[in-house]
Amino acid sequence: MKRHVIGISAGVALALALSGCGKGGSSGGGGSDGKTITFVAAKYDDDTQPYWDNLIKAFEAANPGYRVKLEVVDWEQMDSKVKTYVQTGQQPDVLNYNKFSDFARDDLIYQAKDVVSPKVLADFLPLFADQAQYKGTQYGLPFISSARLFFYNKDIFGKAKISKPPTSWAEVEEDARKIKKAGDIPLGLPLGAEEAQAEFYIWAMNNGGGWTDKSGKWAVDQPANVETLDYLRGLTKAGLTQPNPEATNRKDVFNQFAQGKIGMINGAVFMRKGFIDTVDKNLNYGVAPLPSKDGTTHNTLGVQDYLVSFKKDDGKNREAVNKFLDFFYQKENASKFLSTEGFLSVTKSAGDALSSDSSYYKPFVDALSGARFAPTDNPNWSAVEGAVKQRIGTAVSGTEPKKVLTEIQDTAEKDG
Amino acid sequence: MAVQDVTTRTAGAGSGVEGTPAAPASGSRPSRNGRRLRALEPLLWLGPALVLILAVVIWPVVEMVRTSLMDISSTGLTRGFAGGDNYADLFAEPDLPGVVLRTLVWVVGVVTVTITVSLALAQLLNSRFPGRRMVRWALIVPWAASVLMTALTWRWMLNNFYGVVNRVLMDVGILDKPVNWLAHPAQAFAWMMAVAVFVSLPFTAFVILSGLGTIPAEVYEAARLDGAGTARTYLSITLPLLRPSLMVAAIINVINVFNSFPVIWAMTRGGPGFATDTTTTYMYKLAFDNQAVGESAAMAVVNFALILLVVLVYLRVVRGREETG
Numbered sequence: 001m002k003r004h005v006i007g008i009s010a011g012v013a014l015a016l017a018l019s020g021c022g023k024g025g026s027s028g029g030g031g032s033d034g035k036t037i038t039f040v041a042a043k044y045d046d047d048t049q050p051y052w053d054n055l056i057k058a059f060e061a062a063n064p065g066y067r068v069k070l071e072v073v074d075w076e077q078m079d080s081k082v083k084t085y086v087q088t089g090q091q092p093d094v095l096n097y098n099k100f101s102d103f104a105r106d107d108l109i110y111q112a113k114d115v116v117s118p119k120v121l122a123d124f125l126p127l128f129a130d131q132a133q134y135k136g137t138q139y140g141l142p143f144i145s146s147a148r149l150f151f152y153n154k155d156i157f158g159k160a161k162i163s164k165p166p167t168s169w170a171e172v173e174e175d176a177r178k179i180k181k182a183g184d185i186p187l188g189l190p191l192g193a194e195e196a197q198a199e200f201y202i203w204a205m206n207n208g209g210g211w212t213d214k215s216g217k218w219a220v221d222q223p224a225n226v227e228t229l230d231y232l233r234g235l236t237k238a239g240l241t242q243p244n245p246e247a248t249n250r251k252d253v254f255n256q257f258a259q260g261k262i263g264m265i266n267g268a269v270f271m272r273k274g275f276i277d278t279v280d281k282n283l284n285y286g287v288a289p290l291p292s293k294d295g296t297t298h299n300t301l302g303v304q305d306y307l308v309s310f311k312k313d314d315g316k317n318r319e320a321v322n323k324f325l326d327f328f329y330q331k332e333n334a335s336k337f338l339s340t341e342g343f344l345s346v347t348k349s350a351g352d353a354l355s356s357d358s359s360y361y362k363p364f365v366d367a368l369s370g371a372r373f374a375p376t377d378n379p380n381w382s383a384v385e386g387a388v389k390q391r392i393g394t395a396v397s398g399t400e401p402k403k404v405l406t407e408i409q410d411t412a413e414k415d416g
Numbered sequence: 417m418a419v420q421d422v423t424t425r426t427a428g429a430g431s432g433v434e435g436t437p438a439a440p441a442s443g444s445r446p447s448r449n450g451r452r453l454r455a456l457e458p459l460l461w462l463g464p465a466l467v468l469i470l471a472v473v474i475w476p477v478v479e480m481v482r483t484s485l486m487d488i489s490s491t492g493l494t495r496g497f498a499g500g501d502n503y504a505d506l507f508a509e510p511d512l513p514g515v516v517l518r519t520l521v522w523v524v525g526v527v528t529v530t531i532t533v534s535l536a537l538a539q540l541l542n543s544r545f546p547g548r549r550m551v552r553w554a555l556i557v558p559w560a561a562s563v564l565m566t567a568l569t570w571r572w573m574l575n576n577f578y579g580v581v582n583r584v585l586m587d588v589g590i591l592d593k594p595v596n597w598l599a600h601p602a603q604a605f606a607w608m609m610a611v612a613v614f615v616s617l618p619f620t621a622f623v624i625l626s627g628l629g630t631i632p633a634e635v636y637e638a639a640r641l642d643g644a645g646t647a648r649t650y651l652s653i654t655l656p657l658l659r660p661s662l663m664v665a666a667i668i669n670v671i672n673v674f675n676s677f678p679v680i681w682a683m684t685r686g687g688p689g690f691a692t693d694t695t696t697t698y699m700y701k702l703a704f705d706n707q708a709v710g711e712s713a714a715m716a717v718v719n720f721a722l723i724l725l726v727v728l729v730y731l732r733v734v735r736g737r738e739e740t741g
């Protein structure tokens with residue numbers, strides 16, 4: 001009987017201990033010797049896990065005594081995992097993610113200069129390093145980048161008797177009508193939750209719109225954005241897109257383009273590796289600048305992911321993290337990841353190592369130099385992004401564009 | 417708290433134990449110590465369950481309420497006490513009324529249809545016919561399959577381009593071009609309710625079937641002798657005697673359907689916009705799309721209160737009727 005009571009008390013004590021350590025913040029297990037670190041990597045595709053397994057094996061061989069515990073997490077679960085880790089004080093030492101600024105705001109991560117050598121720091125291309133700053137200090141470590149260009153199916157264009165890709169919005173609409181007449185789906189417009197913010201921004205930036213005004217204040221409801229949605233709504237209502245853009249995810253239209261069912265889309269650099277090659281290597285397609293309203297200046301959406309390193313145990317993990325990150329950013333290792341996954345480089349050295357690679361990547365690299373990025377340096381961006389993903393699609397189906405944008409603007413102005 | 421009680425009782429003087437009734441009187445008068453142990457005996461049996469309830473029910477609820485009162489940043493970091501701010505934010509959400517209303521339609525609709533269909537199904541399974549065993553087994557299948565899998569299968573069946581539903585309807589000549597079922601809120605919601613009914617049927621049908629099994633044959637015989645017809649027999653005998661099973665089926669279904677996440681998440685993700693969200697999926701979106709963990713916890717507390725309220729009211733009504741009836 002007594003034993004039982006002890007058992008009960010022990011159970012409760014355990015429960016209390018569990019809840020207690022949730023708030024501790026610095027009690028993350030395993031890393032107390034400072035030589036074992038945990039690394040949470042995002043899963044880009046099936047090649048991601050083998051790449052990191054190999055890299056870590058090589059790292060541990062080159063640095064005896066150091067260990068890296070790897071966890072590869074699917075992008076779909078990344079947000080909830082990361083939030084849970086932070087809330088329960090179990091954040092990894094190194095995280096591969098698409099945001100960094102709210103970690104910096106909450107003082108959870110190291111500055112970039114504390115976790116990589118000056119050589120690596122200088123190797124980042126300024127374009128990306130600038131986007132990794134919070135209040136003027138670099139926190140994020142640029143990891144990979146991607147750029148968007150306009151993809152069109154040459155066979156479908158031939159069938160509809162269109163000789164060259166459209167450059168202005170008027171031409172897009174005109175070509176779309178021809179393609180529709182020829183019996184194919186003219187334009188893929190993915191405004192479903194997956195990546196609606198990117199698709200909208202591509203159109204908006206080529207109409208002089210965007211997320212913020214010149215001073216950096218949120219300006220989601222600016223007239224140029226309303227005009228952009230009006231245009232997309234018009235295309236949708238005229239049946240010039242795939243049915244129901246508000247419920248179509250990016251991967252759906254990318255797949256349909258790869259299957260030769262869609263005439264034109266705003267594609268991404270990883271289209272070839274991730275979609276076209278796996279479906280139909282012989283797809284007859286072309287790549288052109290993203291069409292703009294006036295047809296003269298063409299902006300590109302740049303996207304970058306980051307590595308960030310969490311502060312733990314009063315900086316005991318810093319040395320191991322530093323070693324590991326420097327190891328990853330070596331020219332061969334970083335460039336191998338890029339070619340494995342089909343992304344663009346964020347460092348000079350890896351970019352040089354890749355520049356021998358094919359004419360496919362060249363237009364993307366060229367376009368990147370003038371690319372616009374989502375305001376990931378603003379900690380409120382993650383909330384805005386969430387609101388955009390959920391709401392923006394409804395503007396081409398039911399709700400008035402102006403109303404949708406106002407709701408998003410309200411979210412943006414709320415304090416994160 | 418109960419556990420603390422236990423420790424003080426074993427350690428303390430035990431004056432409080434005096435009052436507790438001992439186990440059924442035994443022949444010889446037990447010693448003071450033995451009596452004390454005897455009084456603690458129920459705890460031996462209740463203990464594990466109590467610990468389990470404390471750890472997996474009470475603690476999460478406490479934690480949930482606590483979180484709903486905290487100011488939590490988008491990274492997940494707790495920044496301090498927020499008072500009622502999260503609740504104020506939640507009730508100010510323009511989408512909330514629609515979501516709550518839809519949840520109501522969802523729960524009432526799915527549970528009503530499920531129970532109605534299950535009554536018929538159970539009746540069918542209760543009558544004797546060749547192959548009855550096969551049919552009973554077949555009914556279990558949707559139960560055994562994971563809900564997420566069923567929902568995903570339905571999503572693909574309803575797909576605009578590849579879906580078998582459109583194919584069949586077009587081949588039969590009902591449709592002349594494919595319909596994007598899940599893109600239109602009303603249609604999508606109706607389809608999801610149908611799927612929710614589909615996955616709830618087996619359990620409900622079997623609960624009712626077991627209820628049917630408990631109705632004695634003599635009652636039916638008496639009714640027949642008194643000249644009651646089929647409808648009269650069903651309404652006056654079968655249904656009233658099924659009340660306990662129906663009550664169990666209804667309560668469990670209300671809770672399950674209210675909390676149902678996978679069907680909606682897999683089929684529409686609550687979209688487009690929030691047009692097919694219930695409070696359960698909305699709660700998830702608040703945390704992981706809007707990055708508002710505290711507000712999401714407030715939604716969770718409201719959800720919890722709602723379901724508690726519904727169950728209590730239901731029990732009240734049913735019990736009241738039992739007393740008058």
